[in-house]
Amino acid sequence: MEFDIPKVLYFHLSLLILVASSTIEASDSSSLSSSAAEILSRFQQYLQINTAQPAPNYYEAADFLVAQAKSLSLESQTIEFVKGKPMVLLKWPGAHPDLPAILLYSHTDVVPSELHKWMYDPFSAHIDQNGHIYARGSQDMKCVGMQYLEAVRRLKASGFQPLRSIYLSFSPDEEIGGHDGAGKFVESEFLKNLNIGVVLDEGLASPNENYRVFYGERSPWWLVIKATGAPGHGAKLYDNSAMENLLKSLESIRRFRASQFDLIKTGLKAEGEAVSVNMAYLKGGTPSPTGFVMNLQPSEAEAGFDIRVPPTADPESLERRIAEEWAPASRNMTFWFVQKAPVHDESGNPIITRTDSSNPWWGLLEDAIRKAGGKLQKPEIFPAATDSRYFRRQGLPAVGFSPMANTPILLHDHNEFLNRDVYLKGVEIYESIIKAYASYVEDGGNRESRDEL
Incomplete structure (x- = not known):
């Protein structure tokens, strides 16, 4: 339904709208003025x-x-x-x-x-x-x-x-x-x-x-783990292959990561209080012009991890875990740190x-x-x-x-x-x-x- 607005009323409405608009603009301007x-x-x-x-x-x-x-x-x-x-x-x-x-x-x-x-x-x-x-x-x-x-x-x-x-x-x-x-x-x-x-x-x-x-803050430890072993046919099952040993390491690290993550999810620790471990890269296989050789088990495999260690942690215990569980020499594994920031000062604090x-x-x-x-x-x-x-x-x-x-x-x-x-x-x-x-x-x-x- 249409209806006409008297000219006087239209004028007053227009004036009110203009004043309101000016007030809003003035308010916005004052909040960001000068x-x-x-x-x-x-x-x-x-x-x-x-x-x-x-x-x-x-x-x-x-x-x-x-x-x-x-x-x-x-x-x-x-x-x-x-x-x-x-x-x-x-x-x-x-x-x-x-x-x-x-x-x-x-x-x-x-x-x-x-x-x-x-x-x-x-x-x-x-x-x-x-x-x-x-x-x-x-x-x-x-x-x-x-x-x-x-x-x-x-x-x-x-x-x-x-x-x-x-x-x-x-x-x-x-x-x-x-x-x-x-x-x-x-x-x-x-x-x-x-x-x-x-x-x-x-x-x-x-x-x-x-x-x-x-x-x-948590100290960054950038860890590289390398596994070696004799190469073998892709169909052969044998102990201590490079890939098998690295997979065992990855599973051990995954369990540790899950235990730390559980502490955060249950509220027992804040994020900065837990040791975080995340895989940054995974490298292995024998390259070929079309990708990788599928019927050959490689002699080397490697993975890199970004570890963050809080100052409340025991860094010596973590290093032992890496050497004895994640990368034991008995499984033809070695490890090194790309970066390893100190967690404690020279006095152990x-x-x-x-x-x-x-x-x-x-x-x-x-x-x-x-x-x-x-x-x-x-x-x-x-x-x-x-x-x-x-x-x-x-x-x-x-x-x-x-x-x-x-x-x-x-x-x-x-x-x-x-x-x-x-x-x-x-x-x-x-x-x-x-x-x-x-x-x-x-x-x-x-x-x-x-x-x-």
């Missing part, structure tokens, strides 16, 4: 720099970061422990440079992407209608590096003066092990001269409202950062997050590996933390994104943490306020 929009724009610019392995554009990223430092009047220098792999180090000098400094650590490289499996180009930093910022590195971990900078920007604008010096480092190669980045950094006299007291590094997103924080009263930085972190309106989950062991392990091995307290609550875990995944509101809230969280850390002085185990100096 500083917030600029903060997001800078984040997008950093995300748009293609620093994906295996050919990261490190120099473009370094130029961008040095430009940010200049805009904030921060001291900056670019160091290459390995040629072609620059680390950018920024400094905000403290009023008491004799106090141990704060290191806000991040890495500039990101993992590769399968372009055809993304909704948007992974280096476009596209923001959709829900405020999701799609980009490789949006969670891992360009977000954290830029949040550090934005938090410093806010603190400077507020007139805050740190007591402790604050360093921001942007390092290369974390995604391929960090050996030429953090690995070289921690071994250098350069780091020792910085007089670092505490390190902040990356964490993981949290699907719920509570932030996740990490005090340790787990390589972890304490989360009790013996570590004042932990209490400061908890207080600062709470003051900024955040909540923390129970501290965890990181299930994978980050550059934090290099600093912890040097005896430095290092905390893994990325302020991403109510966010799916998408690091290394297709369509990695971070919501703009979560990102902006993270800036506030870091502002609170940095302020607390930079204001802290310890004297005989007691905390002193800035006013007492």
Whole structure:
């Protein structure tokens, strides 16, 4: 049914719609106006720099970061422990440079992407209608590096003066092990001269409202097991063939993996507390122009495994299991490690950062997050590996933390994104943490306020 709207009523309705529309636009504009929009724009610019392995554009990223430092009047220098792999180090000098400094650590490289499996180009930093910022590195971990900078920007604008010096480092190669980045950094006299007291590094997103924080991580052991034996006809059954021995090893490893996985599934252990074992590759057979020779049992077979060992585990016991059960010499088997990171320090203690009263930085972190309106989950062991392990091995307290609550875990995944509101809230969280850390002085185990100096 059709009906006519009187002209006067039509005018008033149009006016109401116009006012409502203006109100909505004003509301949207205010949520992203001025500083917030600029903060997001800078984040997008950093995300748009293609620093994906295996050919990261490190120099473009370094130029961008040095430009940010200049805009904030921060001291900056670019160091290459390995040629072609620059680390950018920024400094905000403290009023008491004799106090141990704060290191806000991040890495500039990101993992590769399968372009055809993304909704948007992974280096476009596209923001959709829900405020999701799609980009490789949006969670891992360009977000954290830029949040550090934005938090410093806010603190400077507020007139805050740190007591402790604050360093921001942007390092290369974390995604391929960090050996030429953090690995070289921690071994250098350069780091020792910085007089670092505490390190902040990356964490993981949290699907719920509570932030996740990490005090340790699992050490990567990359294991190769090789079985040998006399070759034989494909129809022959005989003992100690290479394939048969490797299959026995795989079955033993599978049972161990299942036992560890059961502990996680039943809630008896968190993911970071179990020993994970996953096969990375399997190699065997005799190649032929059309594939493999099917009527010949090969004389060699090999498999590679990615093992992650938590600091709470007994590494000596695991090594015995490998030597005696997974790859016994009695079955013509050998093994070696492509990589074998230490689980304990030289004194046999787990390589972890304490989360009790013996570590004042932990209490400061908890207080600062709470003051900024955040909540923390129970501290965890990181299930994978980050550059934090290099600093912890040097005896430095290092905390893994990325302020991403109510966010799916998408690091290394297709369509990695971070919501703009979560990102902006993270800036506030870091502002609170940095302020607390930079204001802290310890004297005989007691905390002193800035006013007492």
